Amino acid sequence: NAGVTQTPKFQVLKTGQSMTLQCAQDMNHEYMSWYRQDPGMGLRLIHYSVGAGITDQGEVPNGYNVSRSTTEDFPLRLLSAAPSQTSVYFCASIRFDTGELFFGEGSRLTVL
Amino acid sequence: GDSVTQMEGPVTLSEEAFLTINCTYTATGYPSLFWYVQYPGEGLQLLLKATKADDKGSNKGFEATYRKETTSFHLEKGSVQVSDSAVYFCALSGTSNTGKLIFGQGTTLQVKP
Numbered sequence: 001n002a003g004v005t006q007t008p009k010f011q012v013l014k015t016g017q018s019m020t021l022q023c024a025q026d027m028n029h030e031y032m033s034w035y036r037q038d039p040g041m042g043l044r045l046i047h048y049s050v051g052a053g054i055t056d057q058g059e060v061p062n063g064y065n066v067s068r069s070t071t072e073d074f075p076l077r078l079l080s081a082a083p084s085q086t087s088v089y090f091c092a093s094i095r096f097d098t099g100e101l102f103f104g105e106g107s108r109l110t111v112l
Numbered sequence: 113g114d115s116v117t118q119m120e121g122p123v124t125l126s127e128e129a130f131l132t133i134n135c136t137y138t139a140t141g142y143p144s145l146f147w148y149v150q151y152p153g154e155g156l157q158l159l160l161k162a163t164k165a166d167d168k169g170s171n172k173g174f175e176a177t178y179r180k181e182t183t184s185f186h187l188e189k190g191s192v193q194v195s196d197s198a199v200y201f202c203a204l205s206g207t208s209n210t211g212k213l214i215f216g217q218g219t220t221l222q223v224k225p
Contacts, residue, residue: 103157106154
């Protein structure tokens, strides 16, 4: 009964470092997405995927890269971290017939 | 483009008080509307939804009615509990269910005993 699993839960980076946030789901959902949550701004879509091998940009894609080699996994890569990327990141998978999003517990990233 | 506007928070209520959190939207076509709740330290989880005009979503004593004429989806609960303290997000999606939800900024609810 894992649902959506994100790792790591916490991470501190220095400006310019790169890292990957991992996301895995076990519900066999085709659609997955990454959001960032910032105070007073709700959640904003970074990237999404409608199936293995297919990704597209959301509202705030700059500085992030994604790939989708399997249905289960949807990692988010920060290419060169900046303080503006300090945020809480949520991965979600989507049940197509209802449109319901299932979220992971979030990854809190601090860039110094 | 599409957007969602929620009332400013935080909202502080006493236990058993009536709750309303306002949500209005701007969208083309006929979006689905959602309320998600985020408890401290957790991810968001679906609270309720409505997929067409005049639908009423309900769950755990919360209700919201999809009002196309006023482009609103206000969240209500007749008697809140301390355990309802959380952040509530209104969201909309297009008709294609691609998971591209547009969220409001969130409203923090604090319920005091």
